[in-house]
Amino acid sequence: MSIQRSSNSPSRSPRTAPCTGLSERDLASAVATLDITLPGTPPGPPSFTGTKLIYDALHPYIPPGPLDIRGPCPGLNTLANHGYLPRIGIATPAQIISAVMEGFNMENGIAKFVTYAAFVVDGNPITDLLSIGRKSVLTGDLADPAIVGGLNTHGVFEGDASTTRLDAYLGNNFELNDGLWNQYLEAPQQAHPPIHRREPRIRLHLPALATLFFKDNRFPKDFWRAPKPSSANGIVQVFTAHPIAPGRNAGKVNSYTVDPNSGSFTNFCALYYNFVNQTVKTLYPNPTGILQRNLAINLGYLYESLPTLPGSTVKCDQLFPYGQV
Numbered sequence: 001m002s003i004q005r006s007s008n009s010p011s012r013s014p015r016t017a018p019c020t021g022l023s024e025r026d027l028a029s030a031v032a033t034l035d036i037t038l039p040g041t042p043p044g045p046p047s048f049t050g051t052k053l054i055y056d057a058l059h060p061y062i063p064p065g066p067l068d069i070r071g072p073c074p075g076l077n078t079l080a081n082h083g084y085l086p087r088i089g090i091a092t093p094a095q096i097i098s099a100v101m102e103g104f105n106m107e108n109g110i111a112k113f114v115t116y117a118a119f120v121v122d123g124n125p126i127t128d129l130l131s132i133g134r135k136s137v138l139t140g141d142l143a144d145p146a147i148v149g150g151l152n153t154h155g156v157f158e159g160d161a162s163t164t165r166l167d168a169y170l171g172n173n174f175e176l177n178d179g180l181w182n183q184y185l186e187a188p189q190q191a192h193p194p195i196h197r198r199e200p201r202i203r204l205h206l207p208a209l210a211t212l213f214f215k216d217n218r219f220p221k222d223f224w225r226a227p228k229p230s231s232a233n234g235i236v237q238v239f240t241a242h243p244i245a246p247g248r249n250a251g252k253v254n255s256y257t258v259d260p261n262s263g264s265f266t267n268f269c270a271l272y273y274n275f276v277n278q279t280v281k282t283l284y285p286n287p288t289g290i291l292q293r294n295l296a297i298n299l300g301y302l303y304e305s306l307p308t309l310p311g312s313t314v315k316c317d318q319l320f321p322y323g324q325v
């Protein structure tokens with residue numbers, strides 16, 4: 001597919017896509033409007049960060065149509081099913097950051113960090129579009145070794161740590177697996193006891209809520225978001241109390257070997273350095289022109305989010321593999 005620069009082409013924003021049921025012809029004409037674009041500026045924190053009704057009349061639940069894309073993240077799938085993200089499942093990083101802040105009250109810094117880390121390896125830096133699931137013509141493609149494969153892509157952002165999805169080696173790493181789901185539901189009740197509010201008649205049963213979220217990717221009726229932005233606060237304390245050194249099995253079961261060079265949730269700088277120097281550079285070894293510029297801009301946005309992360313007391317050095325913009 002060729003991507004042409006055009007100043008007067010129709011907006012290619014997926015927000016303009018119909019809610020469901022795009023025909024093949026709609027898709028083809030949407031692809032024809034794909035354009036080279038300057039990366040959108042990441043949204044800052046919203047002015048109001050309190051609780052509010054999220055499952056409202058403007059955001060009805062509509063299950064995905066046959067061409068709508070969903071993927072490994074129940075959070076993003078839910079936001080798309082309620083129209084906080086384009087229902088087609090293709091979005092810009094700025095749309096994703098706005099949606100997770102709005103729908104789940106995710107804190108601005110962590111929303112930027114996660115979104116740009118995923119976008120740089122799974123999205124298309126030329127068109128500024130990311131598929132929240134499988135690879136799609138709607139994002140446009142780029143030459144190898146770039147993948148532009150959407151969030152389903154294994155091994156660059158998505159990994160083998162899901163509660164409800166299979167490891168990539170075993171098959172489908174992005175759709176909920178019924179066997180894993182049943183194991184989760186059968187786990188001891190202490191893990192998810194019913195919540196009793198003051199009124200004895202109101203019982204929120206976590207398995208029922210979890211089913212709505214994980215299986216249907218739907219907000220519970222009358223869902224209000226958290227009363228303050230949530231981040232990964234406490235992650236350092238949790239990992240300090242229960243240390244798990246990052247590593248991998250050395251080719252067979254029960255051969256877990258610690259990787260001393262790996263980044264971790266208590267060492268965000270190493271996480272950032274390895275991500276940029278290894279993962280991103282492998283996908284984009286020698287970009288030129290607009291691709292180089294847009295990669296540099298997006299990596300800048302990723303770097304800017306680092307100091308906001310919990311436990312980030314050390315200032316990481318900024319890496320410029322594609323120059324400074």
Ligand code: HEM
Pocket residue numbers: 072073074075076096100104106110111114115118151157158159160161162163164165
């Ligand atoms: C900020 C942008 C976000 C991106 C780019 C993103 C992306 C992803 C990806 C790629 C996975 C699969 C991980 C893996 O298999 O290794 C995942 C899993 C998950 N995401 Fe998100 N996510 C985002 C925000 C959210 C939000 C706001 C929520 C909801 C509260 C959420 C909830 C989850 C959960 C619970 C899982 C684990 C699913 C499981 O273990 O079966 N995510 N996310």
